[in-house]
Amino acid sequence: MWRNSLNVLSKATFQQFLLKSVCQKEQIRTTFILKRKYAPLLSKKGSPPKKLKARQHIYELVKDTKLEKRPNIDVILTSFVDGLGNIGEKVSVKPQYGYNHLILPGLAVYATSENEEKYKKYALRDDQVKYSSPNALLMIHALQRMCLSVIMNREHVWTLKPWHIKVSFRKCGYVVPEDAITLPEKHIKGPDMNLENKEFYVTVTINKSEKVNVRCILHHWSTDLVNRIPHIDKFWELPLEPMYAEFKDVLSEIPKKSNNVNNNTI
Amino acid sequence: MASKAVKSVKNLGVFQKPGLFDKGVGALLPEAYRKFYKEWKETEPSAVHYIPEEGKWRRDELTGEVQPIQNAPIPLTYPKEHNSHLWGGEAIIQGFQLRNKNSRRVPHFWVPTLKRSVVHSEVLDKYFSVIVTDRTISLINSNYGFDHYLLKTPAYDLKSLLALGLKRKVLKELEAGCPTLKDQPELQKEILNKYMKYLNAYTSDEIDWYGYSFTEACRRIERKIEEQETIVPLKHVYRAQLIDKLRAAHIEEAMTQSLKSSESGLGTTWLQKMNPFGKKKTT
Numbered sequence: 001m002w003r004n005s006l007n008v009l010s011k012a013t014f015q016q017f018l019l020k021s022v023c024q025k026e027q028i029r030t031t032f033i034l035k036r037k038y039a040p041l042l043s044k045k046g047s048p049p050k051k052l053k054a055r056q057h058i059y060e061l062v063k064d065t066k067l068e069k070r071p072n073i074d075v076i077l078t079s080f081v082d083g084l085g086n087i088g089e090k091v092s093v094k095p096q097y098g099y100n101h102l103i104l105p106g107l108a109v110y111a112t113s114e115n116e117e118k119y120k121k122y123a124l125r126d127d128q129v130k131y132s133s134p135n136a137l138l139m140i141h142a143l144q145r146m147c148l149s150v151i152m153n154r155e156h157v158w159t160l161k162p163w164h165i166k167v168s169f170r171k172c173g174y175v176v177p178e179d180a181i182t183l184p185e186k187h188i189k190g191p192d193m194n195l196e197n198k199e200f201y202v203t204v205t206i207n208k209s210e211k212v213n214v215r216c217i218l219h220h221w222s223t224d225l226v227n228r229i230p231h232i233d234k235f236w237e238l239p240l241e242p243m244y245a246e247f248k249d250v251l252s253e254i255p256k257k258s259n260n261v262n263n264n265t266i
Numbered sequence: 267m268a269s270k271a272v273k274s275v276k277n278l279g280v281f282q283k284p285g286l287f288d289k290g291v292g293a294l295l296p297e298a299y300r301k302f303y304k305e306w307k308e309t310e311p312s313a314v315h316y317i318p319e320e321g322k323w324r325r326d327e328l329t330g331e332v333q334p335i336q337n338a339p340i341p342l343t344y345p346k347e348h349n350s351h352l353w354g355g356e357a358i359i360q361g362f363q364l365r366n367k368n369s370r371r372v373p374h375f376w377v378p379t380l381k382r383s384v385v386h387s388e389v390l391d392k393y394f395s396v397i398v399t400d401r402t403i404s405l406i407n408s409n410y411g412f413d414h415y416l417l418k419t420p421a422y423d424l425k426s427l428l429a430l431g432l433k434r435k436v437l438k439e440l441e442a443g444c445p446t447l448k449d450q451p452e453l454q455k456e457i458l459n460k461y462m463k464y465l466n467a468y469t470s471d472e473i474d475w476y477g478y479s480f481t482e483a484c485r486r487i488e489r490k491i492e493e494q495e496t497i498v499p500l501k502h503v504y505r506a507q508l509i510d511k512l513r514a515a516h517i518e519e520a521m522t523q524s525l526k527s528s529e530s531g532l533g534t535t536w537l538q539k540m541n542p543f544g545k546k547k548t549t
Contacts, residue, residue: 031314031315031356031378031399031400031401032359032376032378033315033316033317034315034340034359034361035317037364040336040338042333042334042336043336049336049338052338052341054362055371056338057341057360057361057362058361058362058363058364058371059340059359059361059362059363059374059376060364062316066379066400073407095403095404096403098407099403099406099407103386104386104393110407110410110411112410
């Protein structure tokens, strides 16, 4: 009996200092929850509980919470996270991902009312790097990595236009609207076999805010089998010359895919 | 009152077995430790592995019979290893399964799933690689941080010595005003504001004695007592006694001698006297 009374006492004292205002949520069970198959015998008022019999140790599984889906947790980002959001944004993520990849590395904090107020200021500030969408940085990296093959006609006269680039992007699986594509100031005209297999660049604007330079290579194509130039395998890995000397500076800034590949293999 | 009287009569003439704190070194332990021990070992942990029935009485739906509700907690076992892990209230259950209606019951152990993960303490400014359960992580998440979880959860739910030891360290750090964050005064202030409210529940003596196992606490008090004692060599004691006796006998030579051995030159060893390079201590 004294043990029970102690239980009640100490729990009461603890409740005094457990402030309910901060994060008192419902208890979470992520474990085996069992039930007795045979109920234990009732004890008399004031006397200690009766000794359990062997059959009262037979348990039935009520629930194994490990198999259940756990609710998402809310976090506030403390920096831009790829595919999630900007600084100061409140996002709901899966608990394991949130804990391991956001909270522990310090990319996010728990969404308490204090933290919400604290990071509200950050969200309003302009000096932080911000992106137009959570996936903007991913998109920038993807475009920088690619080497776009622009295939033009060998027989008819042409001047390179944004829609040519749009078609080339579409062949690679990228849907790029025409107005997002900006060509370099110097016009590229053809057919010109001097330009064959030479590098140039186009600028893609993502969400009308982020600008990315994309490395392109010009190839000529003929409907006549005799004039057709044989395909070069893995042209993106070869060291190529820029089409004009003006392009050299911009092209050298774009990280080249071939270098990475070589580094990895070595 | 009547029941109390009956009880005291019942206990008359019955040998009261001495408890942990009634005999040996245990009797020397301070009240602060006893309070912690009571909270840790002698309080029923909150229900994790079963759902306690609420209310006082239950009525049978069919017969209308009323029966009292007595929640008998499922007996839990804590292995030695759990003291170096954070199980978040989970434990091992030893019992039986009745897999088939017609077959004999089968012994079964329900064991928590353990995994290695990292916990971060803001107050200590440290990351710990520890073995945890999923429940621990979800408790940390629902309490908005490891420090909040430690400070909010009473000892009977933390259970393991690792968690209790960490809690003591956090409490001590808070009491000292976070000296580890001296270089970042803003952060220090913020953290102190955040966690100071938890200190109200403890006195500094209680913090000092929080989270030790019984044997650790005994070793600690023994060491403390040992440190307080200063060992005086017997030769000094006997010398003082002799001088006292001589003085009592009114012998003139004894009157000029000092009772303290250090002033008489006995304090220096014979080796120091022999050593030509050794300097005599000037006190």
